[in-house]
Amino acid sequence: xxxxxxxxxxxxxxxxxxxxxxxxxxxxxxxxxxxxxxxxxxxxxxxxxxxxxxxxxxxxxxxxxxxxxxxxxxxxxxxxxxxxxxxxxxxxxxxxxxxxxxxxxxxxxxxxxxxxxxxxxxxxxxxxxxxxxxxxxxxxxxxxxxxxxxxxxxxxxxxxxxxxxxxxxxxxxxxxxxxxxxxxxxxxxxxxxxxxxxxxxxxxxxxxxxxxxxxxxxxxxxxxxxxxxxxxxxxxxxxxxxxxxxxxxxxxxxxxxxxxxxxxxxxxxxxxxxxxxxxxxxxxxxxxxxxxxxxxxxxxxxxxxxxxxxxxxxxxxxxxxxxxxxxxxxxxxxxxxxxxxxxxxxxxxxxxxxxxxxxxxxxxxxxxxxxxxxxxxxxxxxxxxxxxxxxxxxxxxxxxxx
Amino acid sequence: xxxxxxxxxxxxxxxxxxxxxxxxxxxxxxxxxxxxxxxxxxxxxxxxxxxxxxxxxxxxxxxxxxxxxxxxxxxxxxxxxxxxxxxxxxxxxxxxxxxxxxxxxxxxxxxxxxxxxxxxxxxxxxxxxxxxxxxxxxxxxxxxxxxxxxxxxxxxxxxxxxxxxxxxxxxxxxxxxxxxxxxxxxxxxxxxxxxxxxxxxxxxxxxxxxxxxxxxxxxxxxxxxxxxxxxxxxxxxxxxxxxxxxxxxxxxxxxxxxxxxxxxxxxxxxxxxxxxxxxxxxxxxxxxxxxxxxxxxxxxxx
Numbered sequence: 001x002x003x004x005x006x007x008x009x010x011x012x013x014x015x016x017x018x019x020x021x022x023x024x025x026x027x028x029x030x031x032x033x034x035x036x037x038x039x040x041x042x043x044x045x046x047x048x049x050x051x052x053x054x055x056x057x058x059x060x061x062x063x064x065x066x067x068x069x070x071x072x073x074x075x076x077x078x079x080x081x082x083x084x085x086x087x088x089x090x091x092x093x094x095x096x097x098x099x100x101x102x103x104x105x106x107x108x109x110x111x112x113x114x115x116x117x118x119x120x121x122x123x124x125x126x127x128x129x130x131x132x133x134x135x136x137x138x139x140x141x142x143x144x145x146x147x148x149x150x151x152x153x154x155x156x157x158x159x160x161x162x163x164x165x166x167x168x169x170x171x172x173x174x175x176x177x178x179x180x181x182x183x184x185x186x187x188x189x190x191x192x193x194x195x196x197x198x199x200x201x202x203x204x205x206x207x208x209x210x211x212x213x214x215x216x217x218x219x220x221x222x223x224x225x226x227x228x229x230x231x232x233x234x235x236x237x238x239x240x241x242x243x244x245x246x247x248x249x250x251x252x253x254x255x256x257x258x259x260x261x262x263x264x265x266x267x268x269x270x271x272x273x274x275x276x277x278x279x280x281x282x283x284x285x286x287x288x289x290x291x292x293x294x295x296x297x298x299x300x301x302x303x304x305x306x307x308x309x310x311x312x313x314x315x316x317x318x319x320x321x322x323x324x325x326x327x328x329x330x331x332x333x334x335x336x337x338x339x340x341x342x343x344x345x346x347x348x349x350x351x352x353x354x355x356x357x358x359x360x361x362x363x364x365x366x367x368x369x370x371x372x373x374x375x376x377x378x379x380x381x382x383x384x385x386x387x388x389x390x391x392x393x394x395x396x397x398x399x400x401x402x
Numbered sequence: 403x404x405x406x407x408x409x410x411x412x413x414x415x416x417x418x419x420x421x422x423x424x425x426x427x428x429x430x431x432x433x434x435x436x437x438x439x440x441x442x443x444x445x446x447x448x449x450x451x452x453x454x455x456x457x458x459x460x461x462x463x464x465x466x467x468x469x470x471x472x473x474x475x476x477x478x479x480x481x482x483x484x485x486x487x488x489x490x491x492x493x494x495x496x497x498x499x500x501x502x503x504x505x506x507x508x509x510x511x512x513x514x515x516x517x518x519x520x521x522x523x524x525x526x527x528x529x530x531x532x533x534x535x536x537x538x539x540x541x542x543x544x545x546x547x548x549x550x551x552x553x554x555x556x557x558x559x560x561x562x563x564x565x566x567x568x569x570x571x572x573x574x575x576x577x578x579x580x581x582x583x584x585x586x587x588x589x590x591x592x593x594x595x596x597x598x599x600x601x602x603x604x605x606x607x608x609x610x611x612x613x614x615x616x617x618x619x620x621x622x623x624x625x626x627x628x629x630x631x632x633x634x635x636x637x638x639x640x641x642x643x644x645x646x647x648x649x650x651x652x653x654x655x656x657x658x659x660x661x662x663x664x665x666x667x668x669x670x671x672x673x674x675x676x677x678x679x680x681x682x683x684x685x686x687x688x689x690x691x692x693x694x695x696x697x698x699x700x701x702x703x704x
Contacts, residue, residue: 050429057432070439123417165420172422174433175440181417 004031006063006071006176007369008056009184010167012041012210012233013326015055016366017074019067028370030358032067034059043229044080044211046166053170060174073177075373076167077365078125079184079213081229082160087130088113091151101134101142101150109152118158125164126183127154128222138219155222157183180373185213185225187368190375192324192348195220202319203312204348205304205337206365207327209233212300213365216308218316226307230300232327235293242292243284249273253289260297260333262290297333301340314343322348326362479538480508490546491578492526497542500524509534517542525574525605526566549576550619551590551612551636555597569620571612573605588619588652591637611638615650618667626671629678632656638664649695656689663695670694677702 007018019032036059040052064070090113092105118124130153131138134145142150164181171178189204199220206213209232216224235258239250257271266286274281305312321343323334328347338345350359350367358367428434481504486494498504501517514532521530521544529545549566553573557563566576567590576584598607615638622630635653650662656678662670673694677683682704690703 053429053433054431057430057436061432061435123420125417159417161420164417165422168417168421170429173427173429175436178421 006074008074009077009366015059017059017063018366019063020370032063034062057174073179075369077184078181082163085157085225088156089153122158125159125181126157130221184365185215188364189215190372191364191368197319200319201317203321206325208325235296259290259331260336321345324348324361324364328361483539485541488544552587553590569616571608588633588636614664659691661693661695
């Protein structure tokens with residue numbers, strides 16, 4: 001029997017909902033997807049609950065309608081400047097007399113790692129496991145191996161309670177439950193950076209409208225995540241102020257004529273702001289548009305370079321830097337990023353098998369949510385949370401009221 | 403990185419603690435429609451469950467009230483016991499003769515509805531219940547007609563044939579009645595024109611006047627047995643309450659003719675008893691007639 005799962009990304013410019021059907025063989029088919037403009041967010045955080053809820057609910061309703069089914073729970077993407085990450089480590093000595101590692105030893109190390117709480121008013125959003133170390137040696141699955149001390153690490157992201165609560169409230173208000181909160185950058189990276197790239201070491205930068213999410217992988221594991229409160233909306237704002245035009249026209253110019261770095265061929269070319277050459281319409285030079293965008297884009301990548309510091313090591317990032325998200329579609333942005341970050345940068349692609357209309361950079365997060373949610377991230381020897389298999393749960397699910 | 407005041411705890415603080423328990427007021431039209439949809443589904447589910455429960459209840463009631471148990475089993479074991487119960491005189495032996503040999507017939511092979519219908523077609527039988535008691539018992543419960551009078555008719559071979567008269571006016575040839583109890587029953591005398599053959603020619607139609615006089619006979623047998631024992635012949639003329647000439651005539655050993663009006667038999671019997679206790683009547687070995695049919699007046703001829 002197939003299972004229906006849902007994913008929601010409450011983005012700064014768009015709310016996206018996706019309904020997937022997981023087959024018995026574990027294959028995932030996207031059966032419904034919808035997005036709605038979201039006017040209730042600023043810089044990845046909900047500032048108008050009703051507007052954000054209206055956008056998310058409309059997207060969910062449309063996705064459900066398209067799929068011809070209903071979802072009971074969703075994976076929810078989490079982003080915003082309020083998020084902060086830190087590495088938590090825990091260790092445990094192997095308890096058995098023959099020094100053979102048991103599941104209990106791992107669990108003790110895990111408890112030790114997770115026992116540190118965030119400061120008051122903040123809660124953990126996501127714990128991402130890093131390599132397990134047995135006697136200073138990285139192992140995939142230590143259960144059954146001989147050793148004395150086991151170390152488990154988690155890259156743990158915590159966020160502001162109020163911001164998390166608002167996002168959860170948007171979902172619960174639509175009579176849905178949240179299966180898991182997943183960091184937007186990790187969801188995007190799951191989609192655009194395959195296991196090989198992650199093992200080789202790579203940095204995935206998701207250029208969103210309100211914020212820029214980034215995740216850095218070392219040896220296949222998350223080593224760093226971050227959220228920069230600068231996104232495409234800032235570029236639009238800069239254009240609006242720099243060219244003295246309204247934001248909708250600035251957004252139009254950015255999408256239709258924007259380039260991340262000035263092109264000498266644009267020096268003589270002008271473009272019309274409104275486009276219909278009526279009263280009030282005027283022309284601006286393409287170079288002026290590119291100049292404004294370039295300044296902001298350079299600033300953004302400089303912030304990223306500063307934030308990552310020594311982690312931007314070419315030896316550790318053999319997979320390179322991947323750009324995704326709506327902002328990555330801007331022409332020339334990878335060259336600017338490469339110049340500022342000092343490493344090869346390219347636009348991320350999607351794995352084969354995804355339909356072209358879905359395989360767009362702005363859909364990376366919501367698609368990645370489903371893929372990440374379906375994977376087993378538990379410790380070796382631990383089982384993923386079991387599904388509800390009771391009669392009443394099944395009955396409720398059959399009637400779509402579970 | 404921001405500075406943090408970390409605190410230690412045995413458990414990390416996760417986002418699940420922040421999940422709102424419920425969110426009743428919808429924040430958007432879509433959420434409202436979703437809540438309506440969910441409520442509708444819940445209502446539908448409740449309706450389905452209620453229908454299911456009602457169906458099960460009805461099914462249970464039907465099985466309980468049904469004379470025929472629903473046959474869920476196969477042929478089952480052969481019938482090895484018959485429980486026969488009656489409020490009359492028919493015996494288990496009579497039923498055995500009526501039914502025939504039971505051997506090698508299983509409980510499930512018996513058509514108990516047919517058995518019931520055929521038993522109720524018997525003249526002496528008023529009502530029958532037939533049921534199976536698993537694994538191998540057939541239970542027959544019967545109510546018989548009780549005779550209140552005997553009608554003696556001349557048979558074709560010039561002999562006599564006694565017909566029992568039940569309280570509802572039906573006539574039947576009784577089976578199994580001891581002669582001692584039959585000898586106590588008064589005889590019925592009626593005009594031959596009132597006696598009509600059945601359509602099959604095997605018996606007689608119900609006598610319409612009998613239900614009117616049956617209360618008198620039942621009352622006399624129950625409350626005035628010393629008088630009833632002496633009653634020999636009962637006849638009636640138009641025993642209809644609306645007919646001023648209607649009456650019931652009883653011939654007894656001591657009083658040759660007792661006339662009752664077909665109403666308020668209790669008062670008439672009280673008056674008769676009182677009258678017969680009077681010295682003048684008690685002293686007489688034979689009384690010509692007593693007429694009780696004139697409301698509060700009694701006409702007696704000694």
